[in-house]
Amino acid sequence: MGEENNLKKVIVIKNLTKKFNDFTAVDKISFDVGEGEVFAFLGPNGAGKTTTIRILTTLLRPTNGDVRINGFDPLYQQDEVRESFGIVFQDSSLDEELTAKENMDFHGVLYKIPNDIREKRVQDLLETVDLWDRKDAFVKTFSGGMRRRLEIARALLHHPKIFFMDEPTLGLDAQTRNKIWERILELNHKYKTTIFFTTHYLEEAEKMAGRIAIIDKGRIVALGSVDELKNQTNTSTLEEAYLSLTGKDIRDENLSSLERMRMHLRNRRKR
Numbered sequence: 001m002g003e004e005n006n007l008k009k010v011i012v013i014k015n016l017t018k019k020f021n022d023f024t025a026v027d028k029i030s031f032d033v034g035e036g037e038v039f040a041f042l043g044p045n046g047a048g049k050t051t052t053i054r055i056l057t058t059l060l061r062p063t064n065g066d067v068r069i070n071g072f073d074p075l076y077q078q079d080e081v082r083e084s085f086g087i088v089f090q091d092s093s094l095d096e097e098l099t100a101k102e103n104m105d106f107h108g109v110l111y112k113i114p115n116d117i118r119e120k121r122v123q124d125l126l127e128t129v130d131l132w133d134r135k136d137a138f139v140k141t142f143s144g145g146m147r148r149r150l151e152i153a154r155a156l157l158h159h160p161k162i163f164f165m166d167e168p169t170l171g172l173d174a175q176t177r178n179k180i181w182e183r184i185l186e187l188n189h190k191y192k193t194t195i196f197f198t199t200h201y202l203e204e205a206e207k208m209a210g211r212i213a214i215i216d217k218g219r220i221v222a223l224g225s226v227d228e229l230k231n232q233t234n235t236s237t238l239e240e241a242y243l244s245l246t247g248k249d250i251r252d253e254n255l256s257s258l259e260r261m262r263m264h265l266r267n268r269r270k271r
Helices: 051-056 078-084 102-110 113-127 144-155 174-191 204-207 226-233 238-246 258-271
Strands: 009-020 023-033 036-041 064-069 087-088 162-164 194-198 211-216 220-226
Touching: 009 087, 009 113, 009 194, 023 051, 023 064, 023 194, 023 220, 036 051, 051 064, 051 162, 051 194, 078 087, 087 144, 102 113, 102 144, 102 226, 113 144, 113 174, 144 238, 162 174, 174 204, 204 226, 211 226, 211 238, 220 238, 226 238
Parallel strands: 036 194, 036 211, 087 162, 162 194
Antiparallel strands: 009 023, 009 064, 211 220
16 A cells, blocks of 8 residues: 555545435545556445545535545536546446547537647547547447447546546446456556546456445445455455445345435335
């Protein structure tokens, strides 16, 4: 962990809390992430992962606590924070009726990237994700893996300091997942971009992340390298460590933290 401690901190979270009435989705969590670090944020469905990411990316206001993204406060410096990160959500946000290049260009215009710089970056990134030869093809003709690679390229067009990825390879086959991670790590090395990702594929976290935070029921239950988590739980694999920390009960895969909060409120009204 010594190397990470020497890195400039681009994500700093202190006692972050998010409540929906009396339901606590995120409960006084604290950690930081260094520049250029590949950081995994793991936990069962409904544990607080997506709520945390929504706060970090200005989509949700915290109830309490302090957050800094690239030195900026998401509450009062939203424009600076949004310029500091790129994000790939679970669900595609591409315009299927535009070509790959048009999707990239539109993003560049939104971020006010000058034309000459934008053209060079678009070509560079599309070549990196193996899509330059498909730049004029409509996105609606792309496979799931191609769309994900395009989303990654688009999110990095404005050269963000931080790249958030929420389940970036969900539903993709193993070969496509490996290809996408090759490109992500290549971009990480090339631009020193901090990678902050969630995944349910524990082998991805074990292979790609330098450090891992595990959140459950709104609280950080462990933080460290794979070896540190295994030592902490006296287990031999990350999967065993994860189950030791979060339990083996089956969780409802379809319920988000917000949906759980709504169910909680409905149950209270019935009592």
